[in-house]
Amino acid sequence: MKSFYHRFLVSVVLTSAVVVSVSLSNVNAASNAGGKCTKAGVTAKSGKSTLKCTKVGSKLVWVAQKSATSGSSGTQPTSQRDIPAIIQNWGFNFADYSAATGKAGDMLIKGVTPPTFTGPNAATDNAMYRLLIGPIGAVVQGMVEPQYGFYLPLGTSVISMVDGTVCDVPKLYSNDYSVRVAPPGMSCMQGGAYILYEHEHILNPTVKVGDKVTAGQKIGIVGDYNPYWKAKGLGVLETGVFFSKKGSNAPWHACLSSFLDPSKKTALLATLSSAFAAWEAELGDNTLYDEAKMSPVGCYTTAEMTDSNNKNTSNNGG
Template sequence: MKQTQRGFAIFELLIAVFVIVIIAVAGFFFVKNKPANKDDGKTTSISTTSSETNTKTDSAKIKHLGVNLDYYDPATKKAGDFLFTNAEVFANQIFMNYGYLIPASPDYPAKRNPQPTFFLPLGTKVHSLVDGKVFRVPKLYSDDYSVQVQTEGSELIFEAEHVVNVKVKEGDTVKAGDIIAEVSPFGSQSGSGLGLFEIGILKGGNPPSHICPFDYLDDSIKDDLLKKITAFQKSWEEYKGNSNIYDESQVVIPGCVSRDPIEG
């Protein structure tokens, strides 16, 4: 009887050891083949989607240039909000194209302009480019601000940069054309009375990149605005008596001399 009990005890011990081994092996393979956690998967998915998305298919579109641009009127020396002047302005341009090669200086290397740059009279009102929600209003190195607006369902950030007297805050809903600020005095040169303003489209990434904004014009303004940009630059060259200010051979779309993303 004692031998039988001892036999059962040994058998039960072997069964227990076998079960423990099976559980240990199963646990090892589970841990080894465990999928990435949800946060990792989500991050990877967002990163992949962002890098593969062709932003030209993004539904967000610019419905306002940010300032008013029109055909040049010699009587007023204005083209919308722009004032034609003989005062000194950077690169001899009051409308600098996206992608324009800014010459090197003693302090900075040459670089491509990541945002169309405008010089306009101080006090000029700045308007929202798009319908959307104010994403951020960061203060810039230049002691002015950037109003960044994002439309619903879009990965793109639309910037009205180098502005002062900001009239909106983060979270506000805006419509294209709403007055949101004024042009900044930053960059005002030689008592010209002109301030600086830039528009941009920022595409996410690390680091983020700017892209040509005139590829994202809403159909309601596209044809008219592109014609006005071309006419504006021609009128400016005629006013300045210099037909070489703009190199038309480089233009890929009025307002841009490149479609390559520019970091910054």
């Protein structure tokens, strides 16, 4: 009998050791989002993050999961690394391009012709206005564009990219508005917050400072201040990620595509690529967007950028 219990206890100890070893192996393998995993649906902890084994394309990789309480700590960021990746959409109804409708969600592509110019600055102006979607990091007239520019049919609804609190609704130089939303957990202060998800050139804003918003909620319609695009039946929406960096008085921006919700990032970037390709096909020019130089899609740079947010610092025809 003693021999039986001895063998039983040894078996339990060895089995426990194997279980602990396997568990530690899983956690170690999951130490970085994007690392390989072996069984879809399995979750593991990595620091304060929960990772889930997810099939992306043909591979199984660890993907960071959004927490119900995810957001900002409320403290001033020291760099863009402190910005939470919580963006759920592009700021409007944007879907993969459909040849049947000629649209990518609410974005009209088929039949659209960009404004054209003559005169001494024609080459620069025509190049700038050929982009139906202005990418982040594009350099035009010596300036780096820190925000996306989208040209959408007049009256198109603008929706909040994130859950959060509206902390600033300033009237812009263009006689329209910006709706700037702070992430969950961050309080508003005079003039905004340390981190703001920006929806610029909005008419008829439906929210005010202090309002809680959810991603996908309508917050206004696209602005119509640009006369050249307006003549084509299109309005302007610019979106960006602003942050106030500790130790700096300058306004800073970061590549918006870097802060898409991990669970939606692949689909959102695929939609953007689809629209790039459709617009290039519409104009018969496959050189408009160099995706080989974008990482992630839509951004020619992931460096921190600063600008003064006025009519002289927008390269998106704004």
